[in-house]
Amino acid sequence: MTTSDILIRNLNAQGILRLTLNDVARRNALSEAMLAALGQAFEDAASDPAVRVIVLAANGPAFCAGHDLKEMTAGRAHKDGGKAYFAKVMSLCAGVMQGIVNCPKPVIAEVTGVATAAGCQLVASCDLAIAADTALFSTPGVHIGLFCSTPMVALSRNVADKHAMEMLLTGDMTQADRAAEIGLVNRAVAPDLLEETAMELARKIASKSSMTLATGKRAYYTQREMTLPQAYDYASGVMVENMLAQDACEGIGAFIEKRAPEWQDA
Incomplete structure (x- = not known):
């Protein structure tokens, strides 16, 4: 086989x-x-x-x-x-x-x-x-x-x-x-x-942004091995970088404008 x-x-x-x-x-x-x-x-x-x-x-x-x-x-x-x-x-x-x-x-x-x-x-x-x-x-x-x-x-x-x-x-x-x-x-x-x-x-x-999913999955498994203060420091940094991403801008804009987001996976 x-x-x-x-x-x-x-x-x-x-x-x-x-x-x-x-x-x-x-x-x-x-x-x-x-x-x-x-x-x-x-x-x-x-x-x-x-x-x-x-x-x-x-x-x-x-x-x-x-x-x-x-x-x-x-x-x-x-x-x-x-x-x-x-x-x-x-x-x-x-x-x-x-x-x-x-x-x-x-x-x-x-x-x-x-x-x-x-x-x-x-x-x-x-x-x-x-x-x-x-x-x-x-x-x-x-x-x-x-x-x-x-x-x-x-x-x-x-x-x-x-x-x-x-x-x-x-x-x-x-x-x-x-x-x-x-x-x-x-x-x-x-x-x-x-x-x-x-x-x-x-x-x-x-149906979600693949960039967002990859960011979240990596962050989840990384933070769970840390102490609580370390985890919050790390996750805060991830959130900052994620907020700057194109799909986050698109997703938030789409939510405010009450329309479906158009993901670029970036």
Whole structure:
């Protein structure tokens, strides 16, 4: 199976890029090939002015089963017991997750089926997530003697500590409605409404100035790692620069004049 087969790209006229995980036989596991395909797709989208919003979806009964454990186990055959190989895969995975956060385009996860371990991490790394109400989420590493340490990074930045620790320490499945309650996903909807709900959200966001969206996304993830005074100093500077931008001038003018804005994305 080629890279283009395991990850399907489809860009519509509204600037919504659908990336669809398509390695159904392996439950869309984050194999080396899948990680490489995702990394390249987000890198390409980041610099493509035609892309305004990204929807990450999946074919098959599983959204993503996490790392390919058969592939990982095969890595143990190396002379070092797989240490260098494991480090390589973890680095690839961390790069993809950070690529989603650093991508200037908003990323929406459209989750059907099961999202486990690094698959749950993938959902948590996206800016927004809409799930089918039949979807399930878990960080089940404790069941096999492997704590979900890297999924923990994204999970702990989305849900409160006690909810994150419960998922990490028990490995239990979390129902979609509970995932929405604790903030892992925005909402859970009937499976037949999933794609349209995610696309409606994508269309709403795509109608905004891409300059404004990129500015806001970057500022959000930057300020949350700061102290409160640092965050306000930083955000104030961002607001000043944003106010000077062409689209801010246009948007404010359009609001005052009671007309639709004409974005220049600048």
